[in-house]
Amino acid sequence: MTNDSLLNKINSPADLKEMSDAELDKLSEEIREVIVDVVSENGGHLASNLGVVELTVALHSVFDLPYDKIVWDVGHQCYAHKILTGRRTRIDTIRTEDGLSGFPKRSESKYDSFNTGHSSTSISAAYGIACSEITKKEGAYTVAVIGDGALTGGLAYEGLNNAGRSGKNLIVILNDNKMSISNNVGSMARYLSRMRIKPSYLHVKTRMNRLQKIPLIGKPMTRGLKRFRDWLRNEFFGQKNNIFEQFGFDYFGPYDGHNITQLRSALKAAKRKHSPVLIHIRTKKGKGYELAEKNPKDFHGVPSFDIDTGEPKSSSKGYSDVFGEYLCTWASKDKRLCAITAAMSIGTGLSNFSKKYKDRFYDVGIAEEHAVTFASGLAAGGDIPVFAVYSTFLQRSYDQILHDAALQKLHIVLAIDRAGIVGEDGETHQGIYDVAFLNTMPNITVYSPSCFKELEMFLHKAIYNTDGVAAVRYPRGGELYIPEDYTITNKPYVLYGDESADILMITYGREFSQCCMAMEILDSEGIRVNILKLNTIKPIPAGAVMSAKKYKSCYFFEEGARSGGTGESFGFELYQSGFSGKYNLSAINKPVVQAKTNSSLHKLGLDSEMIANKIRNDIAAGKRKERIVSSGIKSR
Numbered sequence: 001m002t003n004d005s006l007l008n009k010i011n012s013p014a015d016l017k018e019m020s021d022a023e024l025d026k027l028s029e030e031i032r033e034v035i036v037d038v039v040s041e042n043g044g045h046l047a048s049n050l051g052v053v054e055l056t057v058a059l060h061s062v063f064d065l066p067y068d069k070i071v072w073d074v075g076h077q078c079y080a081h082k083i084l085t086g087r088r089t090r091i092d093t094i095r096t097e098d099g100l101s102g103f104p105k106r107s108e109s110k111y112d113s114f115n116t117g118h119s120s121t122s123i124s125a126a127y128g129i130a131c132s133e134i135t136k137k138e139g140a141y142t143v144a145v146i147g148d149g150a151l152t153g154g155l156a157y158e159g160l161n162n163a164g165r166s167g168k169n170l171i172v173i174l175n176d177n178k179m180s181i182s183n184n185v186g187s188m189a190r191y192l193s194r195m196r197i198k199p200s201y202l203h204v205k206t207r208m209n210r211l212q213k214i215p216l217i218g219k220p221m222t223r224g225l226k227r228f229r230d231w232l233r234n235e236f237f238g239q240k241n242n243i244f245e246q247f248g249f250d251y252f253g254p255y256d257g258h259n260i261t262q263l264r265s266a267l268k269a270a271k272r273k274h275s276p277v278l279i280h281i282r283t284k285k286g287k288g289y290e291l292a293e294k295n296p297k298d299f300h301g302v303p304s305f306d307i308d309t310g311e312p313k314s315s316s317k318g319y320s321d322v323f324g325e326y327l328c329t330w331a332s333k334d335k336r337l338c339a340i341t342a343a344m345s346i347g348t349g350l351s352n353f354s355k356k357y358k359d360r361f362y363d364v365g366i367a368e369e370h371a372v373t374f375a376s377g378l379a380a381g382g383d384i385p386v387f388a389v390y391s392t393f394l395q396r397s398y399d400q401i402l403h404d405a406a407l408q409k410l411h412i413v414l415a416i417d418r419a420g421i422v423g424e425d426g427e428t429h430q431g432i433y434d435v436a437f438l439n440t441m442p443n444i445t446v447y448s449p450s451c452f453k454e455l456e457m458f459l460h461k462a463i464y465n466t467d468g469v470a471a472v473r474y475p476r477g478g479e480l481y482i483p484e485d486y487t488i489t490n491k492p493y494v495l496y497g498d499e500s501a502d503i504l505m506i507t508y509g510r511e512f513s514q515c516c517m518a519m520e521i522l523d524s525e526g527i528r529v530n531i532l533k534l535n536t537i538k539p540i541p542a543g544a545v546m547s548a549k550k551y552k553s554c555y556f557f558e559e560g561a562r563s564g565g566t567g568e569s570f571g572f573e574l575y576q577s578g579f580s581g582k583y584n585l586s587a588i589n590k591p592v593v594q595a596k597t598n599s600s601l602h603k604l605g606l607d608s609e610m611i612a613n614k615i616r617n618d619i620a621a622g623k624r625k626e627r628i629v630s631s632g633i634k635s636r
């Protein structure tokens, strides 16, 4: 940053108020540079953030935060907002342990008015804030910034439907860049593309308001003009009022979302309305960084990368890739097999499937609820639908899995990606609740592979050899350690070790690797343990419980929520079976904040080192107790 940097002078949004539009433009360029630098180091949501720089600058120059409020939908585009709201000097810590979050966080700043991470919540949340006591009292404005991708989520319409005629100081900014992560889909996307070619008519409206004030002729002329305008809209766009006006919003736009002058004048006009307004802006995802402009899909969310080439600093094959490959192989032989994504075809490994089997690939938009019910419909019609979804987003589909699939015993397959700790995206994105909520439902089988080969076996079993709902869950990233002498099998459970031990570790999924490494640490210290690896985690295999019963101490290690998780159920069944030893459960009982996955696992007591410590310490504590008891007996 040069000496004449404007950004260095910004300590709070108030500093923007004195700047000219030209200075705000220059400031935007400086912010862009910082974003590219930081994301190239820390990874993050690059293209979305580059697209909203001018919007963010304009918003902070027109509104008074924290008196006014902004709710960022998904929240992945909040980097410029963070830079402008007193967090400039810490922006290089974004998405790191103890650093700034990559999403808005109320606990982080008074300028963040609502935590986001999952899509399509902004309108409901902003409307709630606009109705709340504090905003009512102070007459403040609440602004929701929502992307066209997030507008494919049903919740956004529930918000629009409820808020439109409320008369509240609510402004919804529709950031339309034609993209979700991939190209946006659905009829609303088509509708928006038709609106994009429509000339902005805010200025026409403002002029009509002025015209109205001319004595005698003003009102009739305005009426005539309005009729002409409506006729034009009707003729060219097939509707008297657009959909947002039907919802009760005043509609302004579309505007060039990179033109600060236009943006500021639209925001000021919206402010004067004192009732719900929707401002439609067009932006370019990746704006200002050529590689991202050309290829916004690949630069939506990125690991650290080389700025000159755009290449990731490291990459390796992950579970999602393997999942996509197998699905393509089987789809070539079976026309019933189809794939569904809720706007996540790239992340879930379905890119090739989407190209090869266009007629059996369904991108339903950011609509996880719809995806499950739609899959259930396909299954009712005889297809075999596989819904590939991140664990965290499947949380949205609880009722649909239960009501539309499980209770009807329909055969749908849930390919649950990013199961377990996910790392830098933090608490809103951890895949640690799916096991607990699926555990509550009937007619569901859940498989948990620990390596690529097992993913193949259990995915196949889920598709072709399981009744009702079949779920296969696998983590972010690639394979971890599997000992050479471990025999991979598609049995529901495996007992690993020489069986001479009286201590048993029980686990599943990626945590198996940690337990194997812990077993080796303990073995080198002369402590023998066995491992019971569950491949089917729901229902818990009866044989697995019987195998565990003969051990003196059982330790269950679970990379998932403790409450309602498999560890809890296993312990219950074990004691029900008459087990009289010690049962210890290590699982997750609090939100897990952003950090590298290994660091989180360590802090949660779930990495090999902590697992070995726990067992070693328990043994030492047991021996101490024995010594005290025996010395007490002697001294009596």
Ligand SMILES: Cc1ncc(C[n+]2csc(CCOP(=O)(O)OP(=O)(O)O)c2C)c(N)n1
Pocket: 048, 051, 074, 076, 077, 117, 118, 119, 146, 147, 148, 149, 150, 151, 175, 177, 179, 180, 181, 285, 342, 343, 344, 366, 368, 393, 396
């Ligand atoms: C419920 C849910 N499903 C999926 C996602 C993953 N996701 C994050 S951003 C995004 C696309 C958002 O597109 P848009 O709202 O247009 O914002 P843009 O990135 O284009 O600015 C998706 C699908 C999510 N955050 N929440």
